[in-house]
């Protein structure tokens with residue numbers, strides 16, 4: 352009798368126990384689902400309900416929902432605010448036309464000047480860019496990184512609202528036809544500013560960020576020639592534990608690090624390489640790729656400049672390298688410093704490239720050229736060894 356009771360009771364208890372566990376599990380899942388749904392609804396309401404917001408930047412309502420959508424937590428603008436600010440996105444206010452859409456200058460009702468980037472509609476890439484810019488740029492606050500004031504997202508339209516940086520880009524000042532020559536002191540100032548911005552992204556903000564599109568056209572300049580790094584549409588975050596991030600190769604031809612271009616292996620050192628290319632532009636006045644001024648063997652600015660940099664760093668002259676338009680109007684020790692930084696940044700081996708904070712210190716004169724190049728300036732044999 353007792354045995355019978357046990358034989359019946361035990362399986363019953365097991366079944367009841369399992370049933371209770373399943374109920375708890377379903378209840379928990381249901382609660383989580385409802386919470387997610389509620390958060391998504393709040394997010395949508397926040398995004399689409401911008402019409403009621405005060406249109407001035409200072410009074411904009413800050414939305415700090417717990418984020419189910421990564422765009423929450425930024426200032427919202429209505430399309431009408433932005434249309435008014437740009438005279439209906441008129442051509443006279445068009446200041447840029449990049450790979451991902453149009454940029455207009457605008458003035459908000461409180462007089463704040465802004466730059467408004469309208470991402471191309473309908474592409475998945477556009478949406479990814481939008482998310483990446485908001486995620487990255489709203490976390491980072493630095494004098495040498497362009498600030499994001501907010502955004503507008505309505506139907507398929509995606510607009511980003513930035514502080515306005517009034518004096519165009521480094522590309523414009525260096526390469527646009529008919530421009531006065533960009534003075535050496537300004538080149539130094541721009542290089543240092545951009546290096547500080549990038550160093551902050553790589554080493555001091557959390558999570559650390561790789562810009563992925565460092566180039567002269569993405570370095571904005573203000574009236575006192577302070578540089579501000581812009582265009583975070585391709586930016587990727589990474590953790591200290593990541594050795595690299597694998598990704599589809601994006602960025603701009605002529606600036607891509609070799610290991611990234613060939614295998615999509617992305618690290619902060621990919622940005623360091625691109626920054627080295629920018630330094631080469633500042634030193635030589637040449638574009639990284641130029642149809643009317645091709646480099647020997649159809650190679651890149653890096654291949655062309657490498658032997659000249661080595662010669663300069665081993666006590667030779669900088670003549671063949673330096674922008675002739677400068678007409679020798681530069682400080683030679685500063686020039687050598689920049690050449691040493693460029694040479695170190697464009698090293699073939701990513702792990703031998705310096706960190707951006709080392710570049711900053713080198714520009715500020717707090718680290719010797721020898722420390723930057725690990726005790727010795729690169730020699731020609733080294734280059735041949737790595738098969739360049």
Ligand SMILES: Nc1ncnc2c1ncn2[C@@H]1O[C@H](COP(=O)(O)OP(=O)(O)O)[C@@H](O)[C@H]1O
Pocket residue numbers: 446447448449450451452454466468497513514515516517519520568569571581582583584
């Ligand atoms: N904050 C800004 N202030 C002034 N001009 C800007 C600003 N942001 C972008 N621009 C102009 O618009 C151009 C394209 O912007 P960018 O953010 O680089 O977009 P894209 O992804 O299309 O390259 C820039 O090269 C610059 O001329």
Ligand SMILES: [Mg+2]
Pocket residue numbers: 449450568569582
């Ligand atoms: Mg750009």
